[in-house]
Structure formats: structure tokens, C-alpha cells
Amino acid sequence: MRTPRDRGVPGAGGTSTINDVARLAGVSIKTVSRVMNNEPNVRPETRDKVQEAATLLHYRPNLLARSLAGSRSFLIGLFYDNPNAAYITDMQRGVITRAREQGYHLLIEPQDSHAPDLVSKISSLLATIRLDGVILTPPLCDMAVVLHAIEAAGVPYVRVSPFLNPGRSPCVRMDETQAAYEMTRHLISMGHKDIGFIRGHPEHGGSHQRYEGFVRALRESQIEPRPEWVKQGYFSYESGVEAGRALFAEKTRPTAVFSSNDYMAFGVMASAQQVGIRIPEDVSITGFDDVPGAMLVWPHVTTIRQPVEALAYAAADILLTRQESEEGEPAPQAPDRLLPFALIERQSVRRL
Amino acid sequence: MRTPRDRGVPGAGGTSTINDVARLAGVSIKTVSRVMNNEPNVRPETRDKVQEAATLLHYRPNLLARSLAGSRSFLIGLFYDNPNAAYITDMQRGVITRAREQGYHLLIEPQDSHAPDLVSKISSLLATIRLDGVILTPPLCDMAVVLHAIEAAGVPYVRVSPFLNPGRSPCVRMDETQAAYEMTRHLISMGHKDIGFIRGHPEHGGSHQRYEGFVRALRESQIEPRPEWVKQGYFSYESGVEAGRALFAEKTRPTAVFSSNDYMAFGVMASAQQVGIRIPEDVSITGFDDVPGAMLVWPHVTTIRQPVEALAYAAADILLTRQESEEGEPAPQAPDRLLPFALIERQSVRRL
DNA sequence: CCACTTAATGACAGCGCTATCAGAGAGCGT
DNA sequence: ACGCTCTCTGATAGCGCTGTCATTAAGTGG
Numbered sequence: 020m021r022t023p024r025d026r027g028v029p030g031a032g033g034t035s036t037i038n039d040v041a042r043l044a045g046v047s048i049k050t051v052s053r054v055m056n057n058e059p060n061v062r063p064e065t066r067d068k069v070q071e072a073a074t075l076l077h078y079r080p081n082l083l084a085r086s087l088a089g090s091r092s093f094l095i096g097l098f099y100d101n102p103n104a105a106y107i108t109d110m111q112r113g114v115i116t117r118a119r120e121q122g123y124h125l126l127i128e129p130q131d132s133h134a135p136d137l138v139s140k141i142s143s144l145l146a147t148i149r150l151d152g153v154i155l156t157p158p159l160c161d162m163a164v165v166l167h168a169i170e171a172a173g174v175p176y177v178r179v180s181p182f183l184n185p186g187r188s189p190c191v192r193m194d195e196t197q198a199a200y201e202m203t204r205h206l207i208s209m210g211h212k213d214i215g216f217i218r219g220h221p222e223h224g225g226s227h228q229r230y231e232g233f234v235r236a237l238r239e240s241q242i243e244p245r246p247e248w249v250k251q252g253y254f255s256y257e258s259g260v261e262a263g264r265a266l267f268a269e270k271t272r273p274t275a276v277f278s279s280n281d282y283m284a285f286g287v288m289a290s291a292q293q294v295g296i297r298i299p300e301d302v303s304i305t306g307f308d309d310v311p312g313a314m315l316v317w318p319h320v321t322t323i324r325q326p327v328e329a330l331a332y333a334a335a336d337i338l339l340t341r342q343e344s345e346e347g348e349p350a351p352q353a354p355d356r357l358l359p360f361a362l363i364e365r366q367s368v369r370r371l
Numbered sequence: 372m373r374t375p376r377d378r379g380v381p382g383a384g385g386t387s388t389i390n391d392v393a394r395l396a397g398v399s400i401k402t403v404s405r406v407m408n409n410e411p412n413v414r415p416e417t418r419d420k421v422q423e424a425a426t427l428l429h430y431r432p433n434l435l436a437r438s439l440a441g442s443r444s445f446l447i448g449l450f451y452d453n454p455n456a457a458y459i460t461d462m463q464r465g466v467i468t469r470a471r472e473q474g475y476h477l478l479i480e481p482q483d484s485h486a487p488d489l490v491s492k493i494s495s496l497l498a499t500i501r502l503d504g505v506i507l508t509p510p511l512c513d514m515a516v517v518l519h520a521i522e523a524a525g526v527p528y529v530r531v532s533p534f535l536n537p538g539r540s541p542c543v544r545m546d547e548t549q550a551a552y553e554m555t556r557h558l559i560s561m562g563h564k565d566i567g568f569i570r571g572h573p574e575h576g577g578s579h580q581r582y583e584g585f586v587r588a589l590r591e592s593q594i595e596p597r598p599e600w601v602k603q604g605y606f607s608y609e610s611g612v613e614a615g616r617a618l619f620a621e622k623t624r625p626t627a628v629f630s631s632n633d634y635m636a637f638g639v640m641a642s643a644q645q646v647g648i649r650i651p652e653d654v655s656i657t658g659f660d661d662v663p664g665a666m667l668v669w670p671h672v673t674t675i676r677q678p679v680e681a682l683a684y685a686a687a688d689i690l691l692t693r694q695e696s697e698e699g700e701p702a703p704q705a706p707d708r709l710l711p712f713a714l715i716e717r718q719s720v721r722r723l
Numbered sequence: 724c725c726a727c728t729t730a731a732t733g734a735c736a737g738c739g740c741t742a743t744c745a746g747a748g749a750g751c752g753t
Numbered sequence: 754a755c756g757c758t759c760t761c762t763g764a765t766a767g768c769g770c771t772g773t774c775a776t777t778a779a780g781t782g783g
Contacts, residue, residue: 034498036739047763052741060761079498083438084739087768092435104456104663115481124478124500129467146386146431148476256666285667311456312664314608315637317644388769399733404771412731436769439738 035076044072055080082124086149093123095338096153098141098165100132105311106156106327110179113331114154121339126150132158138168145172152176152338154331161224175341177334182224190355191333195225198323198360199232202277202305205321205362207240210371211275211303215248217262217287219279223254229279229307248273252283259286267294274302274371281306281313284320288367299369309363318366326358333358387428396424407432434476438501445475447690448505450493450517452484457663458508458679462531465683466506473691478502484510490520497524504528504690506683512542513576527693529686534576542707543685547577550675550712551584554629554657557673557714559592562723563627563655567600569614569639571631575606581631581659600625604635611638619646626654626723633658633665636672640719651721661715670718678710685710 037055041048046069053061054069061069072078086092097114101107115125128144130137145153145168153176159165160178166187169176180192206214216233219226230249237244247269250262259278263286266276278284284306288298298304298318306313309324333356389407393400398421405413406421413421424430438444449466453459467477480496482489497505497520505528511517512530518539521528532544558566568585571578582601589596599621602614611630615638618628630636636658640650650656650670658665661676685708 038739048740049742049763049765050761053762056741062761065761077498079495081439081501081739082499083435083444083501084768085741086435087433087439087770088739088741089768090741104460107460108456111479112481115479124480126476127463127467127479128476129464142429143431146429147434149433149435289669312667315664315667317641390769400770401733401735401772402731405732408771412729414731417731433769436738437771439740440769440771441738442771 034081035078037078037080039076040069040072040078043076044069091342092149092151094126094148094150095123095335096126096128096144096148096150097156098128098130098153098159099156100130100159101156103310109327110154110156110331113328113333114335116328117332117335117339121342123151123335123339130159132162137162138164141165141168142172145169145174150174151342154179154334154338156180157182157223157225175338177337179330179334180225182228185355189337191330191337191358192355193325193330193358193360195228196232196235198362199229199277199307200236201232201362202307202321202323203233203236205364206275206277206303206305206368207236207242209275209303209368211273212240212242213245213248213271213273213275214242215250215266215273215276216244217250217252217259217266217276217278217283219283220253221251226254226279233277245273252279252286254280254283256282256286256289259283260290261286263287263290264294267291267296272296272302275305275368276302277305277307279307281308281310281320281322284322284367285312285316288316288320299367303368305368313365320367321365322363324361324363326360329358386433387430389430389432391428392421392424392430395428396421443694444501444503446478446500446502447475447687448478448480448496448500448502449508450480450482450505450511451508452482452511453508455662461679462506462508462683465680465685466687468680469684469687469691473694475503475687475691482511484514489514490516493517493520494524497521497526502526503694504687506531506686506690508532509534509575527690529689531682531686532577537707541689543682543689543710544707545677545682545710545712547580548584548587550714551581551629551659552588553584553714554659554673554675555585555588557716558627558629558655558657558720559588559594561627561655561720563625564592564594565597565600565623565625565627566594567602567618567625567628568596569602569604569611569618569628569630569635571635572605573603578606578631585629597625604631604638606632606634608634608638608641611635612642613638615639615642616645619643619648624648624654627657627720628654629657629659631659633660633662633672633674636674636719637664637668640668640672651719655720657720665717672719673717674715676713676715678712681710 037048037051041051046065050061050065051069054066082093095118097111099107111127118125153169153174155176156179160181161183176188178188178190181190216230218230234244248266250266252258252262259282267290276287278287284304288304291298291302296302304320306320306322309322313320313322389400389403393403398417402413402417403421406418434445447470449463451459463479470477505521505526507528508531512533513535528540530540530542533542570582586596600618602618604610604614611634614635619642628639630639636656640656643650643654648654656672658672658674661674665672665674
């Protein structure tokens with residue numbers, strides 16, 4: 020009778036252990052370990068001998084055993100609560116790309132940020148699996164209780180595009196204010212002076228920054244934003260429709276509308292269509308985010324592309340680079356990494 | 372000087388071990404282990420005593436140690452190579468939902484199905500981390516070399532919507548032929564007799580099944596499909612535009628067009644718009660997949676919704692349920708699990 | 724009351740690695 | 754030749770659990 024852990028005939032498809040390699044190479048398992056971890060103080064010929072044996076036996080160090088014995092788990096966690104599928108997969112791709120360079124793996128942990136037991140779930144998770152680092156995306160990265168739980172567990176973490184608590188941890192983000200500023204400059208350079216704005220969800224950090232960049236660009240050109248042309252939205256298509264409807268019901272109407280994100284821009288376009296306003300002949304439209312669906316609506320909307328995958332890569336890089344060097348000292352207090360965005364010009368803006 | 376593994380003052384935020392619990396409860400660690408794993412043969416009062424101690428110490432079993440000592444890793448892997456973000460996140464959500472019910476975690480492994488070293492990457496991964504199961508999605512689930520590598524590693528796996536090698540492993544899928552059949556029946560019931568069809572990528576299994584369902588429904592109503600109204604597409608928006616253009620250039624034109632997926636349907640709609648054909652007044656359109664962008668184009672397209680999350684849940688369920696019961700015996704040869712799809716009626720089909 | 728099963732518990736040996744430290748050589752100045 | 758450092762290597766003790774098996778306590782039948 021074979022027990023569940025019986026690996027069968029050694030070498031015949033079964034996994035080989037560090038012992039097998041040590042025996043074949045005629046050295047101790049510690050030396051094999053040294054070679055596998057690229058530690059110094061191994062004679063080149065010894066190293067070769069070990070490597071040859073390892074190759075011959077198709078030896079792969081067991082990650083679980085390494086984790087248990089050592090101080091690393093080779094696992095990094097990505098925590099998120101974001102309904103946007105494209106954002107999530109881009110994040111995952113970026114993190115995994117960097118993680119693989121170092122033999123790390125990714126554990127994904129979608130979390131309901133409204134769950135009452137969110138913190139206990141996270142604490143419990145971190146106690147169960149010792150992650151070498153976690154990456155937090157909005158809105159989780161702005162929840163103090165979450166940060167506290169992760170800090171309490173002593174796990175290094177990096178936040179992506181945080182709004183609150185600057186400096187509390189390493190962060191990666193793009194300069195949203197600057198992006199909105201440049202988008203507004205773009206509209207102005209196309210001859211627009213009367214520009215409307217659809218604000219995003221007030222609880223989302225980016226909303227304020229985007230508005231701020233908009234206003235700054237306007238004022239810089241001696242244009243005063245008109246309150247009746249600034250409408251509140253909530254980042255959803257429907258809120259865009261509503262905001263557009265309200266905006267186009269005003270006595271005078273702007274020649275361009277800058278929506279805080281693409282979905283609202285689509286909503287604005289739909290509301291325009293309904294009252295016979297043509298885009299971009301009558302009104303120019305710009306969005307923000309460059310969602311994949313952008314290519315589905317006509318005209319394609321001019322927008323800002325956030326470097327999501329690059330942000331993710333950078334976040335993982337901070338985690339893994341620190342892993343490499345540091346061994347207990349307080350981190351060298353890395354400043355936020357700011358990544359470049361791109362203004363994508365398409366057909367929704369007309370030159371006046 | 373603190374070593375990296377120094378956990379600091381016991382109990383003070385530090386993780387507690389099974390030893391701490393055993394000591395506090397006044398039992399052996401083995402008994403604690405039994406309680407934590409819900410094993411039988413523990414007196415209720417003992418169980419309570421242990422549970423109390425565990426709660427008091429915020430004890431969480433270390434997953435890594437459990438994996439190494441035991442026969443389970445509490446990790447399941449999701450392998451995919453699919454550009455569709457919504458599909459992937461739905462899959463992940465479904466798998467995670469089921470996994471969490473059993474304290475399992477998800478490791479995601481995007482793979483490039485065209486990479487020359489795909490197999491060695493997979494073998495190496497499976498040797499490094501002992502996964503308790505893996506879930507394969509198209510196109511990976513149809514690659515014999517991949518199946519072989521996983522079988523060689525002795526890891527149980529479930530395939531989602533496979534096309535080839537039926538019966539080689541447990542599978543979950545929806546009945547694509549039936550869905551296409553019902554969609555066609557729907558068009559016929561709306562009074563359409565002249566129906567065009569845009570085929571999908573010939574290397575994707577679903578393409579053939581969808582076409583088959585289409586033809587079956589037609590023939591059942593004594594309608595012979597007209598070859599000049601069947602165009603080849605490749606599941607992309609652009610291929611839809613092209614197919615639509617070719618279709619509308621025919622001498623006579625169908626009253627409805629069934630596209631093998633939504634993106635191509637959008638393309639067909641765009642090509643119709645360009646030559647002044649109105650949807651659905653002049654031509655009705657149906658899609659397949661219900662991609663999220665479907666709500667962005669007007670009119671909203673009638674389509675088939677694939678139960679992606681439910682498929683993922685079912686796949687994980689097969690893996691985890693087997694885990695529970697079986698201990699080495701050959702699986703009871705579960706037949707494929709067929710999950711129900713939904714026909715979503717929207718505004719792109721007109722009753723004749 | 725005794726052999727005889729069954730339930731409840733514990734002792735202990737690993738799982739496959741890493742960390743620590745001791746030891747064996749090699750090189751070198753005095 | 755001696756101690757001394759420095760480089761390379763191995764013996765050994767865990768990491769925090771689970772699996773196996775032995776052991777004790779409790780029940781059962783004759």
C-alpha cells in the first residue's frame with residue numbers, strides 16, 4: 020500500500036530532493052543549498068559539479084520547504100477591490116512580470132473593502148501565509164485600518180496611486196494633477212476657452228487632483244472656470260449621462276467638456292446625441308483612463324492613458340529590490356515613484 | 372542583534388504557534404492539530420478547550436508548515452493565456468470564491484501559449500510548488516503537451532471549455548452548440564429567415580460549435596444556409612468590420628446577422644453604419660459572449676452570456692470536492708459539468 | 724472479572740530546506 | 754616551525770506543522 024506522500028521510484032518522474040543532488044555530486048546538502056542560492060564561497064568546480072547533478076536530476080528546490088526554513092516565502096500578495104477588469108489584469112501582469120524575474124509568485128486577494136471583517140480577514144491571511152510583500156491598490160491603499168493591519172503583521176507593502184497618508188509607505192503613482200493639467204492645456208491649444216468639467220466620485224482621490232489640474236491650466240490662461248459648467252459625476256456611465264444632460268440644459272454651453280473618466284465621457288456623448296448635439300462638431304469631448312471600450316464608441320475619445328502595468332511593475336520592483344539588499348535596517352525611505360502618463364489624441368476633439 | 376526570524380516578544384503582536392496553544396490548553400500539539408483540522412475522535416470538552424486557547428492567542432496555523440508536513444498545499448493554480456480581461460477576472464473571482472470556502476488560496480499563472488519553453492516552465496513550476504490542483508482555460512486546455520506535463524507531475528486538473536481530448540480530465544463548460552442553436556431559433560421566431568453568419572477564429576473550438584448550432588436551427592426550420600452570407604471572421608472588431616463590409620456588398624442582403632462574438636458584432640454594426648444601413652431597422656444583429664463593452668454601443672446588442680464565474684466556481688469545486696473525499700483511488704470519472712447560458716435580449720433585433 | 728474492541732490522546736519522527744557554527748585546509752607573516 | 758587569518762565545506766539543529774503508531778481510558782460481552 021502506498022501512502023499519499025510516497026513519491027514512487029526515485030528519478031522516475033518523481034521529484035528529486037536536495038539530498039539526491041548532494042549524494043550525486045558528492046557534497047553536503049548545505050553546499051547544494053549554497054549553489055542554488057548563489058551564495059559566495061563555493062569553489063567554481065564544486066559549483067559546476069553541483070549544477071550538473073541538479074540538471075541531471077531535474078532538481079527544483081521545493082518552495083514550501085525553503086519558505087518554512089528560511090526567511091522568505093517567494094510569494095507576494097496583490098490586494099484589491101476594484102471592479103475594473105482591465106485595471107486588475109494589467110496590474111497582475113505588471114506584478115507577475117517583475118516577480119518572475121526573481122522566482123517569485125503572485126497570490127491574488129480580492130477583498131471587499133466594505134466588509135465589516137475586512138481587517139480581521141487581512142490579519143488572518145497574513146498570519147496564515149507569510150507574504151514577502153503586499154501591493155495595495157485603491158481604494159484599499161487609502162484605508163488606514165488596512166495599512167495598520169499590514170504594518171502590525173510586519174509585512175512590507177507598496178501602495179499604488181494612494182491619495183491619503185503620503186509618506187507612510189513606498190508608493191507608485193502617476194501625476195494625475197499634471198495629466199489633467201496637460202489635457203486642459205491641450206484643449207486650450209485647440210482653441211477652446213469655454214470648457215466644462217465633469218467631476219469624479221468625491222471619495223476617490225483622483226477626482227480632486229484631476230479637477231485641480233483642470234483649474235490650474237485654466238487660470239494660467241486667464242480663464243475663470245464657470246461653476247455652472249462644472250457638474251458632479253460618480254465615474255459611472257449613468258452619472259455621465261445625467262451630468263451631460265444637466266450641462267447641455269444650461270443657457271450657454273461650453274465648446275468642450277472634460278470628463279474625469281472615460282465612462283462618464285461616453286455618458287456625456289450619449290446625452291449629447293439625444294439632444295442633437297454632434298461630437299466633435301458642436302462640442303469636443305475628452306476622457307481620462309483610456310478604458311478598452313474606448314475603441315467601441317464613435318468618435319474615439321481623446322483621453323489620458325494611465326501606465327497601469329508599469330505602475331504594477333514598479334511596485335513589485337520596490338518590494339523585491341528591498342528584499343535583495345536590506346536585512347532588517349529601516350528602509351532607505353524611498354520617495355514615491357512617479358510614472359509618466361500619455362495623452363492619447365483621437366477624434367473627439369475639434370480644433371476651433 | 373535580532374536575527375531575521377526573531378519574532379519578538381511572544382504574544383505581543385507576534386504569531387503564535389501550535390506549541391503555544393497546546394501549552395495553554397494543556398494538551399499535546401497533536402490534539403491541537405486534530406482540532407484545527409476537524410478530525411474526529413476528540414472529546415467535545417477538549418475541543419472547546421483548544422478552541423478557546425487558539426482564539427485567545429489569535430492562533431492561525433501556518434500554511435507553509437502544513438503544506439510541507441502534510442499532503443496538501445492549500446494552493447490551487449489558474450493557468451491561462453487569454454487577452455480578455457473580463458473573462459480572466461470573472462474566472463478568478465469564481466475560483467477564489469470556492470477556494471475560500473475551504474481555506475484555499477489562488478496562484479495565478481498567466482502563460483504564453485506560444486512560448487517555446489511553455490512545457491518546461493509548467494513542469495518546473497509544478498515541481499517547485501506542489502499545487503493541489505490546477506485549472507486550465509482555453510487555449511491552454513487544448514494543448515496536449517500542457518496536459519501531459521501536468522499529468523506527469525501528478526497534479527489533478529480541471530479544464531474549462533475544452534475543445535479537444537474530451538474525457539481526458541474533468542471538464543466544465545457550457546453548451547455552445549445549444550446556445551448558438553437557441554440564438555438562431557430566437558431570430559427565426561422573430562420572423563427572420565434570411566440570416567447571415569460571421570464565423571469565429573477557426574482555431575478556437577467554440578467557432579465550429581457555434582456554427583454548427585446555427586446550421587442545425589436553420590435546417591430544422593427548412594432553411595438552407597446560404598454560403599455567400601457566411602463570412603469568416605477572427606473574433607476581433609476589425610475582422611467584424613471586414614466581414615460586415617463583404618456581407619453587405621452581396622447582391623442580396625440578409626435581414627439578420629449572427630456574429631460568433633460580440634466584438635465582431637460591433638464591427639458589423641460599424642460597417643453597416645458606414646454604408647447607411649440602420650440597426651435594427653434594416654438589419655438585426657446578434658452577438659455572443661456579452662462583453663462588458665456591450666452597453667457602450669448603440670443599440671445594445673442581443674447576445675449570449677457565458678456563465679464564466681459559475682464555470683470557474685464549478686471547476687474549483689471539482690478540484691476541492693475530490694480533495695475532500697478521495698485519497699488515491701482513481702477519480703469516479705465525473706462527466707463534464709454543463710452549465711446553463713443565458714440569452715440576453717436587447718435592442719439590436721427587430722421583429723419582422 | 725477478564726479478554727477484547729473502540730475512543731481519545733500523546734510521543735516522536737520526519738517534510739525539504741536554511742542558518743548557525745565548527746572544522747579543515749590554504750596562505751602568510753614572523 | 755608557529756600562530757594567524759581567510760576561504761571553503763559539512764554536521765546538525767530547527768522552521769511549524771502532520772502522519773504513524775503506541776498508549777491509556779473507557780466500554781462490551783460472556
